[in-house]
Amino acid sequence: MTEAPRPAVRAGVAHAHPDFGRFVRDAHEAGHLVVQPRMGFSDPGHMRRGLAATRNARATTVGTLTLDSYTRVGDMPAVDEALRRGAGINGYPIVNHTPETTRDVLAGLHGPGFPVQVRHGSSLPFHIFEALLRAGLTATEGGPVSYCLPYGRTPLDQSVRAWERSTRLFAALRGQGVEPHLESFGGCMLGQLCPPSLLVAISALEALFFHRLGIRSISVSYAQQTHPGQDAEAVAALRALCARLLPDALWHVVIYTYMGVYPTTESGAYRLLGEAARLAATTGAERIIVKTVAESRRIPTIEENVTALEHASDTARRFRRTPTEIGTDSPTYAEAAALVDAVVNLHDDLGQALLLAFKRGYLDVPYCVHPDNAGRTRSFIDTDGRLRWASTGALPIGRAAPGRGDRRVTSGELLTALSYVQRTFDGDTPRHPLSA
Amino acid sequence: MSLPDTVLPTAPAPTGRRETVVVSGLSSDAHTWNLVFLQLLVEELGYDVVNLGPTVPDALLEAEILAHDPVLVVISSVNGHGHQDGLRVIRRLRAVPALAATPMVIGGKLGISGGEDDAPLDELVAAGFDAVFEDGRTELGSFERFIGALPQRALT
Numbered sequence: 001m002t003e004a005p006r007p008a009v010r011a012g013v014a015h016a017h018p019d020f021g022r023f024v025r026d027a028h029e030a031g032h033l034v035v036q037p038r039m040g041f042s043d044p045g046h047m048r049r050g051l052a053a054t055r056n057a058r059a060t061t062v063g064t065l066t067l068d069s070y071t072r073v074g075d076m077p078a079v080d081e082a083l084r085r086g087a088g089i090n091g092y093p094i095v096n097h098t099p100e101t102t103r104d105v106l107a108g109l110h111g112p113g114f115p116v117q118v119r120h121g122s123s124l125p126f127h128i129f130e131a132l133l134r135a136g137l138t139a140t141e142g143g144p145v146s147y148c149l150p151y152g153r154t155p156l157d158q159s160v161r162a163w164e165r166s167t168r169l170f171a172a173l174r175g176q177g178v179e180p181h182l183e184s185f186g187g188c189m190l191g192q193l194c195p196p197s198l199l200v201a202i203s204a205l206e207a208l209f210f211h212r213l214g215i216r217s218i219s220v221s222y223a224q225q226t227h228p229g230q231d232a233e234a235v236a237a238l239r240a241l242c243a244r245l246l247p248d249a250l251w252h253v254v255i256y257t258y259m260g261v262y263p264t265t266e267s268g269a270y271r272l273l274g275e276a277a278r279l280a281a282t283t284g285a286e287r288i289i290v291k292t293v294a295e296s297r298r299i300p301t302i303e304e305n306v307t308a309l310e311h312a313s314d315t316a317r318r319f320r321r322t323p324t325e326i327g328t329d330s331p332t333y334a335e336a337a338a339l340v341d342a343v344v345n346l347h348d349d350l351g352q353a354l355l356l357a358f359k360r361g362y363l364d365v366p367y368c369v370h371p372d373n374a375g376r377t378r379s380f381i382d383t384d385g386r387l388r389w390a391s392t393g394a395l396p397i398g399r400a401a402p403g404r405g406d407r408r409v410t411s412g413e414l415l416t417a418l419s420y421v422q423r424t425f426d427g428d429t430p431r432h433p434l435s436a
Numbered sequence: 437m438s439l440p441d442t443v444l445p446t447a448p449a450p451t452g453r454r455e456t457v458v459v460s461g462l463s464s465d466a467h468t469w470n471l472v473f474l475q476l477l478v479e480e481l482g483y484d485v486v487n488l489g490p491t492v493p494d495a496l497l498e499a500e501i502l503a504h505d506p507v508l509v510v511i512s513s514v515n516g517h518g519h520q521d522g523l524r525v526i527r528r529l530r531a532v533p534a535l536a537a538t539p540m541v542i543g544g545k546l547g548i549s550g551g552e553d554d555a556p557l558d559e560l561v562a563a564g565f566d567a568v569f570e571d572g573r574t575e576l577g578s579f580e581r582f583i584g585a586l587p588q589r590a591l592t
Contacts, residue, residue, distance in 0.1 A: 069464040069515055073491050078464065082520065090516045121466060151466035152491030190468055261469075298545075299516065367472050369489040411476035418469060 018115035020139035020181035021217030021250045023062065024286050028252065032060040033280055033316040034287040036254075037305040038119065040066025040091030042083070047092050048105045050302045055114045057306045059313030062287070063109065063116035065102075065137075067091045067128065072121040073152070090299060094118065095131045102135035115139055117183070123148040123159040129166040138173060141183035141219075143206035145354060145363070149370045150190045156358055156372040160351040164213060171214030179217045182210045183254060187221030187238075189365050192260030193379050193417060195387045196225055196234035197335030197397070198365065204241040204340055207251065209350045216249045219287065223256040224276045226420060227385040230332065232322070235283035237333035241340060252286035255279055257312070261422045262296040268425035269293040270311060277312040281319035288312055296422075335397045339363065342396040361394030367414075378409060381417050457483045457583075458506040460497055461490035462513045462521040470512045470544060478510065481583050494525055501535060508586060509540040514571070518546035519556045523563050530564035539586060543569030543579065 027034045037054055041047045051063045068091035070078040079096045082089045094102055110116045117139040118132045125142060132140060148159035173180040186203035203220040210218055220242055222235050235253060242251050257276040263269045273291060280288040290308040292300035300308075327333065342362050347353040357363040361374035368375065376393030390409075392398070409417075459474045461467065468490050475487045486504050488497065501509055509529075513522060522542045529535050542565050547556060557568045569579050 069466060069517060072466065073464055075464060078520075087520060150468055150490075153489055153496070192469075367468070369468060369472065369475075369487050371489075409476070411473055411480055414473055414476055418473070 017178045018110060018112050018138060019179045019217070020062065020115040020117060021179065021219070021252065023112070023115050024219070024252050025250060027060045028286040033277070033285070033313065034062055035059045035309045035313045035316075036062045036117070036287060036289050037064050037309060038066055038289055038291070039064050039300075039302070039305050040068065040119070042068060042089045042091065042093060044092075044097060044101050044105050046302075048109070050305070051105065051109045051116065053302045053306050054309065055109055057309045057313075059309050061114070061309055063114055065092045065094060065105075065116060065118050067118065067120040067122075068093050069121070071095050071128065074122070074124055074127060076127075094135065095127050099131070099134040099136075102131075102137075106135070106137075110137070115181075117141065117181070121147055121151060121185075123152060123154040124162040126162055126166045126169070129169055133169070133173070138178055139181040139183075140170075141185055141221075143184045143186055143202075144209060144351065145202055145358075146185035146187075146189060146206060149358075149365055149368050149373055150188075153371060156370075157355055160355060163209070164351055167210055167213040167215060174214065174216070179250075180215060181217040181219070182215045183219040184210070184221055187254075188223045188256060188259050190368060191223065192225070192258075192421070193381075193387065194225075194366055195335075195379050195389055196222075196230055197237070197332045198339065198363070198395075199223065199225075200234050200238045200241065200332065200336040201339035201343075202363065203238060204245055204336070205343055205350070205354065207242060208245050208344070209354070211246055211249055212350055218246060218249050218251045219254045220251065221254045221256055222285075224258045224272075224279060225387055226381055227387070228275060228279060230386045231279050232283050233330040233332040234336075235279065235285060236327045237330060237336050239284070240327040240333060241336060245340070253283070254287040254289060255283075255285045256289050257291040258421055261419050262291060263422050263425040264296045265426045266293050268422070268427075269295065272421065272425045273308060273312055274315040277315035278319050281316040282322045284321040288316070338397050339395065362396055364393045364395060380409075381420050385420075454482065454484045455507040456486060456504050457508045457510060458486045458488065458501055458504055459510045459512070460488040460492050460500075462511060462518065462525060463491060463493050464517045464521055465513050465515040466490050467512075467514045470514055474510055474512055477580075478583065481580065483507070483583075494528055497525065498529060498532060498535075501529065501538065502532070507539065508583065509538060511540065511542040513542065513544040513546060516545065516547060518542065518544055519560065522546065522560050522565070526560065526564040539566050541565060541567040541569065541579075541582065543571075545571045 024034050039050050054061050054063050068089040071093050079093045120128050144160040144163035170180045184203045184206035186206045187199045207218050207220045290312045292304040292308040294300040294304050343353050343357040346356045364374040364377045366377045366379040378390040380390045382388045457478045475485045478485050560568045
């Protein structure tokens with residue numbers, strides 16, 4: 001077994017604390033894609049074993065504490081109830097476990113050579129930020145739009161206020177010589193059927209939101225969709241926008257392995273994960289979050305996560321970054337840039353600009369049922385596998401694909417679209433599944 | 437509930453006032469697509485749908501059901517907390533006299549283990565759900581048949 005490739009840790013004060021963004025940058029410069037699980041267990045011992053296994057995987061890894069969904073919605077009594085009954089919950093309850101418990105989970109693992117990120121999903125995350133800071137953690141993710149609209153009924157203005165307050169608290173770490181890292185979850189938005197230009201725009205806008213509140217170590221996300229060529233265009237567009245919007249920040253791109261209905265066969269699940277790793281490697285993305293074979297059925301085990309991490313890392317090593325002229329020369333960039341510019345120009349305060357953008361329908365997520373989402377856009381998967389707009393509502397990007405009209409989507413058509421990737425990868429055709 | 441793998445025929449165009457079905461997620465469940473799909477499916481079966489979306493607090497769910505007086509409440513959960521949250525919610529709703537007889541069903545992936553134990557499903561029925569549809573264990577089409585068997589209300 002080969003030594004896990006891990007960037008050398010420079011000695012000195014600057015690296016006394018885990019620095020998530022710096023670790024990923026150093027790994028990238030050494031030629032390694034950082035791979036990360038989406039892993040969370042309610043039991044501290046189990047969580048610690050998961051982190052240790054992630055660290056020891058044959059890959060360049062960072063750790064994850066994924067929180068349970070009661071904590072995400074702020075229902076602390078339900079966590080207490082579940083812990084008292086000994087019922088398993090679906091993640092690590094960082095607010096209800098004491099800071100000492102969490103420090104014990106992390107002891108000897110979390111460090112400059114293995115930074116750990118908290119992943120949660122909360123539209124009102126202040127209690128989570130307080131808890132992770134108490135436990136000595138300095139990397140997390142989310143965003144005022146990406147963790148509000150898809151996941152509930154929290155009014156968007158409340159989420160924006162809560163994220164402003166939380167981000168300021170987090171940014172204050174910089175005064176203590178610690179570099180906090182924030183990742184936008186904007187590249188996901190319901191996981192599937194959101195056209196890439198809107199994912200890119202929301203990811204970039206949330207990164208800018210964090211930057212304006214004082215964060216200087218940032219990552220932007222993009223979730224693999226239905227067509228590898230369109231995905232590559234989207235990542236290039238995201239890089240071009242961030243270079244323009246975040247000139248003085250340390251930033252990187254994280255790819256999420258497909259977040260929609262996942263293949264159920266082992267070979268299909270591995271091929272889809274391998275495709276995401278290839279997307280990351282060929283577009284120069286610095287980090288990837290993996291999915292496991294068990295994903296379609298239940299919460300994966302530690303071993304399944306390690307297998308997925310190693311598969312993604314091994315696959316990525318087989319590809320090199322493709323020299324590309326795209327970047328700003330694609331329809332995806334043109335749409336994303338038009339969306340970003342329209343929103344930024346609405347108000348000097350970006351939080352207010354985001355609220356106005358949703359009110360006017362300049363940002364409008366297809367199929368999202370949140371009361372603050374206009375709900376006038378629709379998307380479809382075209383015959384070539386690309387995600388396109390069926391209705392653009394009030395988005396400032398011009399017309400939808402010609403010939404579609406604003407026809408209603410039936411439940412059967414929705415299911416067909418939702419399961420497109422699953423069917424494509426579970427099919428027994430051995431050839432490259434998504435190439436046109 | 438298992439997602440059907442065949443497309444159902446669309447219900448004949450309804451005449452007169454359509455009855456309302458409330459579709460909702462549970463307080464800790466952030467998943468949306470199951471709810472969007474159910475909305476379209478139930479609309480095609482000839483009902484108006486009030487889709488409360490994901491992570492609906494118990495009190496809001498109760499208030500919305502009381503406000504809309506639906507012929508059916510469809511709760512969908514896929515995050516593994518459906519058993520714990522479903523029991524809590526149905527006990528609360530059934531304790532409201534006006535909701536004692538409202539048809540209510542739950543479906544999805546209700547536990548975290550994808551297990552094969554019937555006891556949790558029986559417990560949900562005993563607590564007041566009229567039917568439970570567990571992913572991978574309930575016959576395809578059974579949800580549609582359940583809706584088809586709903587008694588029609590006298591039009592007022």
